[in-house]
Amino acid sequence: MQYGEVYIVNTVAAPGGDGKGNNKLRGRVVYVHPQGRYAALEFTGIHGNFRECFFPMELTEKNRVTGRRCGR
DSSP states (O other): TTTTEEEEEEEEESOOOOOOSSOEEEEEEEEOOOOOSOEEEEEEETTEEEEEEEEESSSOOEEEEEOOOOOO
């Protein structure tokens, strides 16, 4: 997990999100804890952008978006 990478994850903060796989969104890493304990991802929601933090075990190669840039 590095600054600028894009992941598709289950969000809790988005409307209708329950963290159980019902609200997958694409977000970009905007902050990584200096010791790698967590990362903050930024998402685009209905009412604007929002951020949510995730542990490294939630941000794997399996849910990382490659080849395309989010929002550009």
